[in-house]
Amino acid sequence: MMPGRLRPLALLPLLLVVGLLVTSLLLGGCQRVAPLPLRLTNITGHMPALDFRLIDDHGKPVTGADYRGKVVLLYFGYTHCPDVCPLTLAHLHVVLQRLGPLADGARILFVSVDPARDTPAILHAYVNAFDPRAVGLTGTPGEIEALVKRYRGSFSREPGTADGNYEVSHSSAIYLFDREGNARVLATPSDSQDDLVHDLKLLLGAGAAS
Amino acid sequence: MKWLALSLLLTGLLAGTAAHATEAAHVRASGAWIRVLPAALPAGAYVTLHNGGDRPAVLRGARSAVYAEVMLHQSSSTGGMSRMRMVDALVVPAHGTATLAPGGYHLMLTQPKQPVQPGDTVRLQLQFADGSTLPTDFIARPADALGAGR
Numbered sequence: 001m002m003p004g005r006l007r008p009l010a011l012l013p014l015l016l017v018v019g020l021l022v023t024s025l026l027l028g029g030c031q032r033v034a035p036l037p038l039r040l041t042n043i044t045g046h047m048p049a050l051d052f053r054l055i056d057d058h059g060k061p062v063t064g065a066d067y068r069g070k071v072v073l074l075y076f077g078y079t080h081c082p083d084v085c086p087l088t089l090a091h092l093h094v095v096l097q098r099l100g101p102l103a104d105g106a107r108i109l110f111v112s113v114d115p116a117r118d119t120p121a122i123l124h125a126y127v128n129a130f131d132p133r134a135v136g137l138t139g140t141p142g143e144i145e146a147l148v149k150r151y152r153g154s155f156s157r158e159p160g161t162a163d164g165n166y167e168v169s170h171s172s173a174i175y176l177f178d179r180e181g182n183a184r185v186l187a188t189p190s191d192s193q194d195d196l197v198h199d200l201k202l203l204l205g206a207g208a209a210s
Numbered sequence: 211m212k213w214l215a216l217s218l219l220l221t222g223l224l225a226g227t228a229a230h231a232t233e234a235a236h237v238r239a240s241g242a243w244i245r246v247l248p249a250a251l252p253a254g255a256y257v258t259l260h261n262g263g264d265r266p267a268v269l270r271g272a273r274s275a276v277y278a279e280v281m282l283h284q285s286s287s288t289g290g291m292s293r294m295r296m297v298d299a300l301v302v303p304a305h306g307t308a309t310l311a312p313g314g315y316h317l318m319l320t321q322p323k324q325p326v327q328p329g330d331t332v333r334l335q336l337q338f339a340d341g342s343t344l345p346t347d348f349i350a351r352p353a354d355a356l357g358a359g360r
Contacts, residue, residue, distance in 0.1 A: 050268045077292075082254040082319075083285045087312040090354045092309055125248035129353035141292070154291070163279075165252075165320065172292040176230070189287065 019083035036202045039195040040185045042177075046176065047183035050074070052147045054117045055176045057124035057136035064181060071106045071203045072177040076155065076170050079084065085110075085174065088189045089130040092174070097188060098130055102204045105179070108134040113155040113170045115141055151175055151183075161180065178203050232342035235327075236263030237302060239336065242348040243358040244319065245312075246326050255280075255317040255334065255348055256310045256358070261302040263331070267298040268339035271317070276332050278321035285313055299339065312313070312356075328352040 035044070050064040050072055059196065075093060089110065096103040097099035110127050112118035115138045123136025138144070148155055153171030159168035176185035185199050244328040261267045272280045285296045300315055302308040310316050317334070326332060330350040335343040351359055 053291075079249075080295070081252050081292075082245070082247065082252040082289065083283070083316050084313060086247065086254065086353055090356055093354045094356065122249050124250075126251065126353075129248050131354070144219060158293075167294045169291055169293040171290055172287045173290060188290070189292075 023189065035200075036184070038185055038192055038199050038202060040187045040199050043175075043186045047152070047186070048150055049183065050123065050177045050181040051150070052111075052137075052139075052143070053122055054137040054139040054143060054147070057120045057127060057138075059120040062137070064126060067107055067109070067177075067180050069105075069179050071179055071200060072175075072181075073106065073108045073200075074111065074151070074175040074177065075108065075173075076111050076113050076153060078112050078168050079118050079122050080114065080165070081168070086130070088172075088174070089127070089134065091189065091193060092134075092168070092196075093131040095193050095200065096133055098193065098197050099200060099204070102201065103133060105204045106133060106200060110134055110136050111144065111147060112138045114157075114168050115139060115146060117143055120150050176200070218234070222305070230260075233265075233267035233338035233340050234336070234342035234344040236265075237261050237267050237336075237338070237344055239346040241358040242334075242346050243355070244350045245353060245355055246324070246328055246350045247285060247353050250322050250325070253319045253322075254260045254276075254312065255278075255319055256312065257317075257336075257346060257348070258307055258309045258311075259302045259336075260307050261304060264304050266304050267302040269302060270298065270337045270339055272334040273338050274332065274334045275321065276322055276324060277319040278323060280334065281318045281320075282315070283318045284315050287313070320338060326350050327329060328355075 003073040051184055052064050054062060056062045090117045092108050096106060108131060115172060118138050127134035155168055155170035158169060171190055174187040175183060178184050184203060222342055230259045237297050238260045240258050240279055244253050244255045259350050274280055282295050285294045327351050332348045332350060334348055336346050337343050
């Protein structure tokens, strides 16, 4: 009889402690950066920050740090890809157009998974055929492989034809980074333009406010 | 004389039958376009094929006077990977359609013999399994195009 009456009383302080903890966590959460209501796959904290050493489409060595201050859309592909890569870049161009002047704060980084054929000059002509805010990047096979692996991607050169032509299979993901270089969103070429526009607006707005 | 007349009649009949029975004769093409990329890079060609015939028509590929090589390809995205493979045939079902569109089936055009600019028209001879061909005019569109446009 006595233990039965005591048990709820003994639980009371514990409940109070738990309640206080939850309240303080909620308050604490509000004081930190509020999580963005992203529509696409949120990878905040799950993928490493933007970091690489490559050559841009002007032949200049660049690093991930050179794009701090910009919202980055990172995509892997190659210029001899006549179908999926142009389709993806054409979609990203439309998305940036829809952002209007906000898009000046964004850069598409098109990283070649075919450095043997993709010189800075070819990359320059290729990316600018889609969007003036697109940058083509190439490097040594080792540097490119390291970057692809950093974002859990992969690529492989397929057996070529008699005339020396070959295709490259590659990860189709588009990674979005905020202005501080933090990985925030994982998109795929089949995601809607609406969702990409929505999430980019959040990233561009959030970056501008801080 | 009688034999000659008969053979001429037969030849005419056979030729007539053959002309109506070819796969190409039953196929109509619409919305044909090419995505032109800079630096003479490989381009993708797209078209919708309508088959008005009672039998399937089988597209095997195409030829062009402008591009040295034309290959029928299929892109796919599975498991987060984009791939492209050569395909031997694309069936246009009887009284149905088959679509060559970005991200799926397409004709890959390589080694242009002359520069192709957006706005140009490029004729491709679509080739079917029975050897028949369908001349089709493709409109060249810029790299950032999302369709045949108007």
